[in-house]
Amino acid sequence: xxxxVSILTGYLGSGKTTLLRRIxxxxxxxxxxxxxxxxxxxxxxxxxxxxxxNMIELTGGCVCCSLEGEFxxxxxxxxxxxxxxxxxxxxxxxxxxxxxxxxxxxxxxxxRLDSVITVVDADGIMMFPSIGHTGRVQIEMGDVILVxxxxxxxxxxxxxxxxxxxxxxxxxxxxxxxxxxxxSELLFGTYTTKTTEQMHKHKHxxxxxxxxxxxxxxxxxxxxxxxxSSLPREVYRAKGLIVIKNHGLHLLNxxxxxxxxxxxxxxxxxxxxxxxxxxxxxSKKKVITEKLNEVLMRK
Amino acid sequence: xxxxxxxxxxIPKSYKAGMLTPARIIATKKILQEMDEQVxxxxxxxxxxxxxxxxALCMPDGHxxxxxxxxxxxxxxxxxxxxxxxxxxxxxxxxxxxxxxxxTADDVKPHLKKLVDELYLKVPAGVGSKGFVKLSHNExxxxxxxxxxxxxxxxxxxxxxxxxxxxDGCMEGADSSKISIRSIQRxxxxxxxxxxxxxxxxxxxxxxxxxxxxxxxxxxxIFPNQVVIMFxxxxxxxxxxxxxxxxxxxxxVMHSKYGIRILDRELACAPFNSPEGQNYFAGMKxxxxxxxxxxxxxxxxxxxxxxxxxxxxxxxxxxHMVYDVAHNTAKLEKHTVNGEKKEVLVHRKGATKAxxxxxxxxxxxxxxxxxxxxxxxxxxxxxxxxxxxxTAMKESFGSTCHGSGRTMSRxxxxxxxxxxxxxxxxxxxxxxVKSVSYSGLAEEAGAxxxxxxxxxxxxxxxGISKKVxxxxxxxxxxx
Numbered sequence: 001x002x003x004x005v006s007i008l009t010g011y012l013g014s015g016k017t018t019l020l021r022r023i024x025x026x027x028x029x030x031x032x033x034x035x036x037x038x039x040x041x042x043x044x045x046x047x048x049x050x051x052x053x054n055m056i057e058l059t060g061g062c063v064c065c066s067l068e069g070e071f072x073x074x075x076x077x078x079x080x081x082x083x084x085x086x087x088x089x090x091x092x093x094x095x096x097x098x099x100x101x102x103x104x105x106x107x108x109x110x111x112r113l114d115s116v117i118t119v120v121d122a123d124g125i126m127m128f129p130s131i132g133h134t135g136r137v138q139i140e141m142g143d144v145i146l147v148x149x150x151x152x153x154x155x156x157x158x159x160x161x162x163x164x165x166x167x168x169x170x171x172x173x174x175x176x177x178x179x180x181x182x183x184s185e186l187l188f189g190t191y192t193t194k195t196t197e198q199m200h201k202h203k204h205x206x207x208x209x210x211x212x213x214x215x216x217x218x219x220x221x222x223x224x225x226x227x228x229s230s231l232p233r234e235v236y237r238a239k240g241l242i243v244i245k246n247h248g249l250h251l252l253n254x255x256x257x258x259x260x261x262x263x264x265x266x267x268x269x270x271x272x273x274x275x276x277x278x279x280x281x282x283s284k285k286k287v288i289t290e291k292l293n294e295v296l297m298r299k
Numbered sequence: 300x301x302x303x304x305x306x307x308x309x310i311p312k313s314y315k316a317g318m319l320t321p322a323r324i325i326a327t328k329k330i331l332q333e334m335d336e337q338v339x340x341x342x343x344x345x346x347x348x349x350x351x352x353x354x355a356l357c358m359p360d361g362h363x364x365x366x367x368x369x370x371x372x373x374x375x376x377x378x379x380x381x382x383x384x385x386x387x388x389x390x391x392x393x394x395x396x397x398x399x400x401x402x403t404a405d406d407v408k409p410h411l412k413k414l415v416d417e418l419y420l421k422v423p424a425g426v427g428s429k430g431f432v433k434l435s436h437n438e439x440x441x442x443x444x445x446x447x448x449x450x451x452x453x454x455x456x457x458x459x460x461x462x463x464x465x466x467d468g469c470m471e472g473a474d475s476s477k478i479s480i481r482s483i484q485r486x487x488x489x490x491x492x493x494x495x496x497x498x499x500x501x502x503x504x505x506x507x508x509x510x511x512x513x514x515x516x517x518x519x520x521i522f523p524n525q526v527v528i529m530f531x532x533x534x535x536x537x538x539x540x541x542x543x544x545x546x547x548x549x550x551x552v553m554h555s556k557y558g559i560r561i562l563d564r565e566l567a568c569a570p571f572n573s574p575e576g577q578n579y580f581a582g583m584k585x586x587x588x589x590x591x592x593x594x595x596x597x598x599x600x601x602x603x604x605x606x607x608x609x610x611x612x613x614x615x616x617x618x619h620m621v622y623d624v625a626h627n628t629a630k631l632e633k634h635t636v637n638g639e640k641k642e643v644l645v646h647r648k649g650a651t652k653a654x655x656x657x658x659x660x661x662x663x664x665x666x667x668x669x670x671x672x673x674x675x676x677x678x679x680x681x682x683x684x685x686x687x688x689x690t691a692m693k694e695s696f697g698s699t700c701h702g703s704g705r706t707m708s709r710x711x712x713x714x715x716x717x718x719x720x721x722x723x724x725x726x727x728x729x730x731x732v733k734s735v736s737y738s739g740l741a742e743e744a745g746a747x748x749x750x751x752x753x754x755x756x757x758x759x760x761x762g763i764s765k766k767v768x769x770x771x772x773x774x775x776x777x778x
Contacts, residue, residue: 011564012547037481068484070429092543107736124564130344132385132565133337133363 001251002112002262003079005104006188009091009138010119015148016090017041019119019180023088027184030061032084034074036092038066052077072108079110086114086188112262115255117187118142118172119180123152125161131168139168143256144187144236146177171257173236173278189237189255189277208236210277211285213292218245223295224252228259230291231276232284240274300331306761307694309354310343317347317562322355325695327757330359330749333706337363338370344562345373350380350571352636352643356695358650359757360704360749365389366565369649372698375571377631377642381559382576383568384542384549384583386646388627391541391586393498393533394465395624395651395673395701396594397684398601401617402609403524404504404773410608411731414502415774417608419733421600422500423492424778430491432596439487440475443537446588447595455599462662464623465652468591470630473584479544482582486537486589491596493532493778495735497702497743499675500530500597502774503682509769515668515686516768519621527770528601529682531675531702532593532778533627538586545579571644580629587628594623621684622671624651626701634696645696653687653699653764672764675702676751677743682770683755690762699764703751712747725775734777743777 010016017040020033024043035041038056043064045056052074056064063082067074078087104113118138125131131139139145145165150158162174175182186208219227221244231238231254238254241264250261252274276288301309303323308331310322322342324331338361345367346355352374361370366385373386400407407414423429432455434442442449447468450456461468493500507523510516521527534541549567552575553559559568569576598620602613609616629646636643654661654670661670670687680703691697707715718737721744725732734740758764 012543012550128562128564130340130563132366132563133341134365134565136337 001264003084003110004086004114004188004253005075005111006086006088006114007091007116007141008088008119009116009141011121011124011135011138012092014119014121014124015146015177015180016092016119019117019146019182020088020090022180022182023184023187024058024062024064027062029085029185029188030063030082031086031088032063032065032078032082033088033090034065034067034078035090036066038064050077050081055082075108075111087111112253112260114188114253115143116141118145119148120145120161120165121149122147122158122161123149125164126153126157131164136168139165139172142169142172143258145169145172145174146180146182147174148177148180150176151178171233173256186277189239189253207279208277209280209282210275211282212273212275213285213289215240215242215272215274215292215296217296218243219296220245220298221247223298227292227295228254231288233257234278234281234284235276235288236278238274238276241272242274243272304761306359306757310339312346315343315347318343319348320346320351320354322346322357324357324359324361325757325761325763326359326361327753327760330753330757333749335362338368341366341368341563342371344566345371345386347562348373348375348381348383348566348568349559350376352376352380356698358698358700359754360649360700360702362705364648366563366567367646367648370700370704371646371648372650372695373646374634374696375644375646377571377644380571380644381568382571382580382629382644383566383646384546384579385565385567386648387542387583387629388648389539389542390533390535391538391583391627392590392625393531393538394590394594394626395529395531395675396598397621397671397673398528398598399520399617399619399621400526400528400605402526404526405524407502407526408773411502411774414604414608415731415733415776417604418500418601419776421604422597422776424495424498424735424776429488430596432488432490434487434490436480436483436487439483440478442592443478443585443589444473444475445469446473447591450592450595450599455596460595460598460620463620464591465625466587466591467660468588468595468623470584470587472581473588474581475585477578477582478541478585482537482540482544485540486535489535489537490589490593491600492535492593493530493597493776494535495739495778498532498778499743500601500776501528501682501772503527503529503770503772505768506771509771511766511768512686518665518668519671519684519767520617520619521621521684521768526773527621529673529675529770530594530597532590532597534586534590534593537589538627541582541586545575545582548575548579583629587625590625591623622673624671624673626651632697634692643696645698647698649701649704650698651701652697653685653691653695654697655687655689655692658687658692658697669765672699674700674751674755677703677745677748680745680748680751681772683751684767684770685755685758685764686767688762688765691764694761695763699758700754703748703754705747706749707747712742712744716741716744716746730772730775732775732777740777
């Protein structure tokens with residue numbers, strides 16, 4: 001299976017490092033993060049020198065990596081040596097973040113671009129009237145935008161900030177955060193119904209929920225495209241196994257309007273579930289199910 | 300917008316609160332109409348920075364960049380002005396070098412594919428690519444204080460190369476105690492590498508019909524049907540880290556310590572005369588020098604490749620440099636301001652120094668002509684050699700454009716063009732391309748850039764540079 005890669009971007013001081021620390025502390029997955037400098041994140045450990053990448057293994061299975069050589073070679077090295085469940089790239093560690101985000105899947109067949117996570121500090125947006133070019137590109141790129149440091153601005157201003165962000169990127173899902181408090185499983189789309197309860201135990205956005213639909217039939221490729229294009233913008237993620245007519249079993253990964261279908265070994269098995277995650281998506285279950293049934297009916 | 304001439308446009312101070320000077324854009328009407336609107340915002344933001352002299356300037360190839368537009372020129376009062384990493388760019392001293400050969404297109408064509416393939420192997424491209432020069436951290440620190448001279452001493456180049464580089468290949472005052480360990484880690488093995496994005500190495504031909512100034516061309520060693528080599532690259536991860544380090548420093552002191560308020564935090568700055576400003580200036584100079592070294596080692600590799608393919612010594616192949624110009628820098632220069640000679644800090648971001656005839660520091664053999672200016676076009680369209688002028692000294696602090704300038708974002712270009720198709724199209728038109736990635740190639744599609752003839756036409760008409768020759772590519776290694 002392809003290794004999902006997420007890109008983490010955001011202005012200096014917006015909270016990227018805080019988010020990284022949180023992810024490394026909380027995740028139940030084996031995550032490899034590529035950071036600019038070990039010192040930034042305040043972790044200690046034995047540095048294992050590699051050819052293209054230096055690594056520190058953390059208790060719990062995560063790995064911190066700092067780039068020494070060529071980016072693509074480094075990613076390959078990380079996969080071979082540690083086989084992570086996902087790789088997270090923090091972009092201040094690389095010279096041309098834009099180039100990497102858009103070049104990734106083509107140049108590295110072993111990975112899939114999962115999502116671009118942009119951290120924005122709400123007070124910074126309020127403090128400076130203009131959003132610069134690079135800030136704008138970061139916002140444009142984001143599938144998910146964490147509107148961070150909400151404690152520093154008043155609620156009316158948060159709405160202004162969100163409006164500004166949506167003007168630049170109307171597709172992204174926005175999460176308001178204080179000190180980047182967010183369920184990392186939510187960011188990576190790895191959680192299931194089992195973790196929903198957990199999620200609500202944390203102090204996270206209660207608006208986020210999920211539901212599942214069973215798909216027991218084959219779906220036509222075009223029908224699937226139509227269905228995914230029609231998903232309401234409340235759906236932040238969708239994923240699951242699906243059988244495409246004449247093409248076999250595939251793993252679907254949908255993130256804010258963008259999707260990836262990865263061929264999977266094995267045959268059709270019943271009980272495949274598609275999971276939909278997003279802001280109050282429960283209320284959209286009916287419309288989404290109807291649309292799915294409509295495309296499934298197509299001959 | 301006020302029309303000053305057919306190619307000079309002014310945005311008045313009244314456009315935005317806080318502007319200290321008007322902003323000026325050098326462009327034909329066509330370019331101006333197609334210009335990315337963010338440029339106006341950015342340029343007028345620049346006009347609010349303390350110490351700005353005369354105008355915030357934007358060249359015809361201008362497009363939006365980090366804080367300042369790329370194509371921006373801002374001259375600051377050295378005594379009470381600021382220095383801003385956003386006005387210099389992350390890729391410190393990304394620049395152009397032009398090298399001659401005594402070969403003609405007919406000599407080269409039978410070997411072109413092999414030549415490009417070999418150059419692709421010897422001059423590593425791509426994000427994070429490593430060079431063949433192996434240095435310890437201490438050697439690297441010593442080297443970045445010396446610039447291209449270090450390379451020549453180590454045998455990567457000829458003595459004559461040095462005076463054909465802006466600043467003779469070394470910006471004095473570079474201080475490696477002002478750069479972080481992380482920046483050294485990122486740069487230490489990147490000398491002699493192209494990098495990615497818009498960086499490239501090109502084999503080009505002088506078509507007789509594109510020699511605009513025969514005498515100047517002759518003095519510079521250019522003849523009809525000649526093959527020349529042009530390349531564009533910078534200070535790689537090193538310059539990027541130096542800029543990032545100081546952006547962080549400036550953000551923390553700008554307001555709290557110096558009381559400077561700015562409109563966009565990408566314009567983060569510090570007083571030039573403050574300890575922070577001076578430290579950045581000394582660190583930036585290391586970046587400038589590292590980039591000169593990078594291009595010097597690449598030249599050495601080019602000479603090796605030509606020598607092996609044409610089975611002659613590089614000297615016998617006439618592989619002399621025309622010149623090397625820097626794009627992303629800030630330099631302390633003397634300019635006439637209100638009739639008085641004054642020391643000013645000229646930020647050039649995606650803009651080229653274009654000093655007029657008999658300016659200080661020009662090699663004697665072409666001092667009379669003015670400073671050579673090398674303009675890289677997009678891969679598909681061609682490039683130019685220009686000369687700096689007296690008018691540039693008066694109007695633009697001795698500055699001109701640097702390339703053709705993007706018309707669309709990289710992301711958009713990737714969606715619109717397909718790299719593999721582009722490569723085939725270009726091959727059909729006689730341009731052989733070797734690239735690390737197809738989508739990287741798509742980003743650099745000719746249609747993603749402004750018309751280079753229009754851009755050069757604008758600076759020529761404005762009188763801030765003079766056309767000498769246009770080159771047509773036949774082979775390209777893309778980063």
